[in-house]
Amino acid sequence: MARRKTLPFRTVVDSRVESVHTVRAGAADGDRVRLTPYDLLTGPWYTPLTFFYRKTLDGAALRDSLARTLLRYPLLAGRLLRDADGGLSVLCNDAGVRFTEASSPEPMREYGHLLRAQPVIGDVLREVSPFGVVDRDTPLLKIRLTQMRGGGSVLGVLVNHSLADGGSTLAFLESWSREHLGLPWEPPSHDRGALEALGRLSDRPETRDNRAFAGMGRTRRLLSTLRPGLRKRATVTTRFEAAELAAMKSEAQGALTDPGAWVSTNDVLTAHLWRVLGELRGHPDESVEWLGLVVGAQSVLGGALPSSYWGNCVTKSWTSLPAGDLRGRSLGAVAADVRRCLGSNTEDKLRDEIAFLGSYRRRGVSRHVMSVHALDVSETSLSVNNWSRFPLYRIDLGAGQPFWYEFPDLPVPTVHVTPTPQEDGGRDVYLCLSEEHADLARSPRWQERLHPRAVSGRAG
Numbered sequence: 001m002a003r004r005k006t007l008p009f010r011t012v013v014d015s016r017v018e019s020v021h022t023v024r025a026g027a028a029d030g031d032r033v034r035l036t037p038y039d040l041l042t043g044p045w046y047t048p049l050t051f052f053y054r055k056t057l058d059g060a061a062l063r064d065s066l067a068r069t070l071l072r073y074p075l076l077a078g079r080l081l082r083d084a085d086g087g088l089s090v091l092c093n094d095a096g097v098r099f100t101e102a103s104s105p106e107p108m109r110e111y112g113h114l115l116r117a118q119p120v121i122g123d124v125l126r127e128v129s130p131f132g133v134v135d136r137d138t139p140l141l142k143i144r145l146t147q148m149r150g151g152g153s154v155l156g157v158l159v160n161h162s163l164a165d166g167g168s169t170l171a172f173l174e175s176w177s178r179e180h181l182g183l184p185w186e187p188p189s190h191d192r193g194a195l196e197a198l199g200r201l202s203d204r205p206e207t208r209d210n211r212a213f214a215g216m217g218r219t220r221r222l223l224s225t226l227r228p229g230l231r232k233r234a235t236v237t238t239r240f241e242a243a244e245l246a247a248m249k250s251e252a253q254g255a256l257t258d259p260g261a262w263v264s265t266n267d268v269l270t271a272h273l274w275r276v277l278g279e280l281r282g283h284p285d286e287s288v289e290w291l292g293l294v295v296g297a298q299s300v301l302g303g304a305l306p307s308s309y310w311g312n313c314v315t316k317s318w319t320s321l322p323a324g325d326l327r328g329r330s331l332g333a334v335a336a337d338v339r340r341c342l343g344s345n346t347e348d349k350l351r352d353e354i355a356f357l358g359s360y361r362r363r364g365v366s367r368h369v370m371s372v373h374a375l376d377v378s379e380t381s382l383s384v385n386n387w388s389r390f391p392l393y394r395i396d397l398g399a400g401q402p403f404w405y406e407f408p409d410l411p412v413p414t415v416h417v418t419p420t421p422q423e424d425g426g427r428d429v430y431l432c433l434s435e436e437h438a439d440l441a442r443s444p445r446w447q448e449r450l451h452p453r454a455v456s457g458r459a460g
Contacts, residue, residue: 010118013154015102015146017122023063023143025070025077028094033075035088035162036192037357038297038312040366041213042161044080044088044130046142047169048119049157050406052111055399057153059101059145062397065180066097066143072187073172073310075163076141080134085364088134088162098139101147108152111404113237113428119408120146121156133160153399165312167296170390172310177395188310195313198304199355202348210344211353212316214372215360234438235409235430238450240269242425247453248272248331255332263335266417267342269427270384271334273415276449277382277431278326280440285324290381292318292371293341297350304347315353316371316383317341386417393421 070077074092081089100122111117121127121144132138140163144156159169171188178185202208245265252268263271270293278289297313298305305313319341326334360366392405407416407430416430431441440446 010116012118013104013120013146014106015104015120015122017100017102019101021063021099021101022096022139023066023070023077023099024094024096025067025074026094027071028074028077028092031074031092032081033078033090033092033190033192034083035090036195036311037354037361037366037369038195038314039162039192040087040361041357041369042165042312044133045161046128046130046158047161047166048121048128048408049159049169049173050117050120051155051157051395051402052108052117052404052406053153053155053397053399053402054108054151055153056147056151057145057155057397057399059099059147062143062145062180063099065397066099066176069172069176069179070094070097072175075190076159076172078140079137080140080160080162082134085361086366087361090140090163095137096139097141097143100142100144102144104146104148104154106148107150108148111406113239116235116237117154117406119156119406120144120154121158127158155397155402162312164310165296165314166385166387167298167314167390168310168312170387170392173395174391177397180397186308189306189308190310191306192311194305194309195311196354196358198301198351199358200351201355202352204348207346207349207352210317210349211356212318212372213353213357213369215365215368232435233409233411233413233432234435235407235432236438236441237428237430238447239420240427240429240451244451244453245269245425245427252330252332252335255330256336261336263332263339266386266388267335267338268331269417269429270338270386270415271331273384273429273431273450274338274382275326275329275331275334276446277413277415277433277437277441278323279449280437280446281380283323283380285322285327287323287380288320289323289326290318290320291338291341292316292381292383293338294383294385295342295345297345300345300347300350302347315345315350317344318372382413382415384415384417388417388419388427390418392418393423 075090077094078090078092079095081091140160142158146154175185249265249268274291295315297315319337360369393401410432414432418428420426420428
């Protein structure tokens with residue numbers, strides 16, 4: 001086997017700012033939209049996404065189509081305000097979106113698994129800081145377009161997370177794409193009250209026990225906030241081809257013995273990654289390994305919520321196994337655990353969570369609510385966020401589809417799953433781990449463990 005070439009985890013795209021614009025819709029109703037308790041869970045952080053295009057995007061044309069799109073997304077052009085009870089609202093005053101144009105002396109490179117880039121949004125620490133957002137004239141959407149020497153563009157997008165989860169962020173980007181191409185698109189629903197009206201405390205003890213969130217005192221909340229930052233993280237990317245996933249699913253399904261039992265491709269991939277990373281981390285057999293699954297609540301609530309609802313509508317469910325059991329169980333058995341964990345997200349659970357979170361906001365202590373496993377975020381937990389059905393590679397803004405997408409490093413151990421650029425049924429996987437575990441995951445031995453049916457140089 002060829003010797004592994006050591007590569008940096010990230011490269012930096014050198015660029016300089018050429019111009020900064022404020023993009024407005026040109027109309028404002030002045031409404032104040034009160035954010036839901038689901039929105040408040042994230043805090044006013046920004047989510048940075050970066051898209052790489054081989055052809056050059058037209059900045060002026062992008063600003064024009066963005067302005068038209070903002071007519072139906074007035075929250076993105078508004079400003080964040082603090083409510084009297086500690087909650088947050090968006091003033092839809094059309095204060096505008098920041099659109100920065102930059103140029104790079106570098107040519108477009110073959111970004112991908114073997115050559116990754118820092119999020120191309122300028123000064124990362126300043127751009128994503130949540131501390132200068134509330135009650136300030138700070139844009140909630142920031143765009144940075146970097147033109148590369150010789151052609152090609154990099155589009156950096158920052159959306160304030162208190163406005164939208166990942167699905168809603170991609171829905172906005174797809175709306176912008178369709179508006180830019182002159183195609184019809186469905187207007188979003190900004191009726192936050194439609195979500196809150198679904199709140200109903202459950203009378204089932206098991207439902208209350210499975211809540212994804214819990215109230216915390218100030219000290220525990222501070223600890224849960226500080227702990228993730230104590231270890232440096234790095235992200236490894238790897239690709240699972242469609243044939244490889246099909247072989248894994250066939251193996252897992254064949255191990256299921258209960259009549260009618262089934263698991264999805266994503267269940268199997270999640271189970272496989274959890275097993276391999278559990279083995280890599282090498283904890284004692286009796287220690288507990290936690291798996292957290294980020295779940296979109298929209299599909300569970302069904303017709304009770306408008307299909308075009310735009311905002312944060314995400315919950316989480318957890319499962320655990322002793323480290324020895326995780327290593328020793330079959331792929332099918334662990335995938336069945338993943339399926340049961342996902343199945344715990346019933347409509348009763350989600351309605352109970354909405355009511356529970358709403359009760360804390362009414363008491364003015366919504367900032368004391370966090371994930372029930374906030375203090376377990378460590379090297380014994382893993383959070384999985386699956387975006388494989390999102391239209392990441394359909395964001396065509398006049399220069400074709402992007403050929404690569406970058407996801408930021410996160411402060412906690414995380415698996416981020418996306419479609420491949422070819423959208424061929426494969427999956428790209430971003431493994432955000434401690435630096436020492438990330439380095440191990442990139443080694444030939446652990447690449448073989450990640451890809452036992454199709455070993456090739458896939459580490460990023």
